[in-house]
Amino acid sequence: MKTSTTKIDIQKASRSKIKNVDFNNLSFGQVFTDHMMVCDYKDGMWQTPTIKPYGPFELDPSAKVFHYGQAVFEGMKAFKDEKDQIWLFRPEKNFERINKSSERLAIPAFPRDYFFTAMEELLKLEREWIKKGFGNSLYVRPFVIATEAGVSAAPAKEYKFMIICSPAQAYYSGEVRVQISEKFSRAADGGVGFAKAAGNYAAQFYPTNLAKDEGFQQIVWTDASTHEYLEEAGTMNVFFRVGDKLLTAPTNDRILNGVTRDSVISLAKEYNIDLEIRRVSVKEIIEAAKSGELKEMFGSGTATVINPISGFGYAGEKYELPKLEDSYARFFKDKLTKIQYNQAEDKFGWRYLVK
């Protein structure tokens, strides 16, 4: 898929910040590497991708991203194996999805060869920032913002596609409890919920703050029309284990088609885990929790990989889940991370070597 014809303009940083970074004590998304990728869209086309020293840049106060939220992003991770090889996990999926998100936000599609060539050049330049060992990774954040000046409410004619990188350990610490939403919603039918549109995330902050006040870390969103069906959490898709059956909602135009979600589904099929992809009602989960049949809940997402959920709240009641020895969450996390770190066979062809 790679073309050797893509020219990348590379300006190396005069010195690295890496010595100042404590890799054993990282907060998610706070420290960035020495370089970033920037590609401008103007005059109807994407210009030459540039890798340059990471740092602030100037925008006009009327830039459309500030006023109309015309912005999309992706989240990926790069892993280093014991032989110092760098791997990405299913990057084709992220590439497809950022362009799908862009289409819904009226942003021009980014070329495949620019995406892969620029990202790989950037990762090679930052290879010292990628640490070995389970849990360690380089979080890769491609994003697009509308930079054109002017406050007319119409799609911009100028954009920046950027990639920034942040060294990461595990995303969550401690136990995660979720609140099932009864009133607030994440997305509408016919809206932008399936896209990684910037505005989808800010819209969750206030309800999530209210949930935090009640002792929960995230919200599990329900459908906006009835609030009877479980959809996804703020930064994760959600799975439920009732008995030994695994349940998750089908994707639609409200629910993000998560790469980790898709991988869990493939692994469940591979390992003959009983899986149903169908609408999951709040009612059945509450009943299963009461009867003891609800054995597990977990979230899936690039940042978190697999995140066990230890309890949930609904309608003022709190429910605690059992602590299992043979949890599906641990099983999938183990399978996924071993593939990601090149410690297991890659039957599905998910690993992507950065050369």
Added chain:
Amino acid sequence: MKTSTTKIDIQKASRSKIKNVDFNNLSFGQVFTDHMMVCDYKDGMWQTPTIKPYGPFELDPSAKVFHYGQAVFEGMKAFKDEKDQIWLFRPEKNFERINKSSERLAIPAFPRDYFFTAMEELLKLEREWIKKGFGNSLYVRPFVIATEAGVSAAPAKEYKFMIICSPAQAYYSGEVRVQISEKFSRAADGGVGFAKAAGNYAAQFYPTNLAKDEGFQQIVWTDASTHEYLEEAGTMNVFFRVGDKLLTAPTNDRILNGVTRDSVISLAKEYNIDLEIRRVSVKEIIEAAKSGELKEMFGSGTATVINPISGFGYAGEKYELPKLEDSYARFFKDKLTKIQYNQAEDKFGWRYLVK
């Protein structure tokens, strides 16, 4: 309401750009005045508001506004009367609404005295940019963006509240036809549709582009659950005149509580126009169009004031509306603009003199 204690730091531009501006040939929101207001939020409080020369500013690539769309805005207009006095129209409403929007987006509220004092100082500095005569105004754009660096999906701890100003003539030119949405949605119940959240606007660009391809300028959104009820257009609330009865949808958590909408409702009551604020179904409007009872549709909004709608499309059919001599649209526009330009009595106390 004003306090004299608010200190504003004013840095005047060394020279004005105004001589380069053709005030008879303005595109909406493309030209900005010589100054802007900037107020930073950090260390848990809003700092001293600053008025400085208009120009670009730097942000970190990981600023949360780029990734999570944590941003809200307002739209207002300043008018100049024949005595060179500067007037705002119901600015208290905009102040209340931006803080309501901010609350929903987990952005700290902006202090009332900062808002009014800083905006008025800015308008006085830019008084030459406000031209007399109906249709001429200075469009005032307050907005707030999350500036904190870092891509963790949580509310920022740093923001910029800014006000920029753009000289304006009429917002729309030519006839406006709208498409009634059958599939796409603007907002969910329990979502952020009532807020002037940045992301609400980018989400409309793609469906609006599709509508434009079919010959329409805007979309009239319907409820996301059933698409049976008419809600609002992208940048306007919408009114329907069936016979001599005026209809408009009630505001709710999906629909923006427009200042112009509210003013039209007050004027309708004052002038004994038969008004019903209730859910308006697509079906009844189609039937009224077919029977000839649908006499008018118009939009209301700060940028557009009152915008007559000359026709609409639904389910592949196009409907043209009659051209009326005694249109409500013209009536309301005349009443509103005369109040705005200090040419009529202001019974409701809507005008606000900038002193």
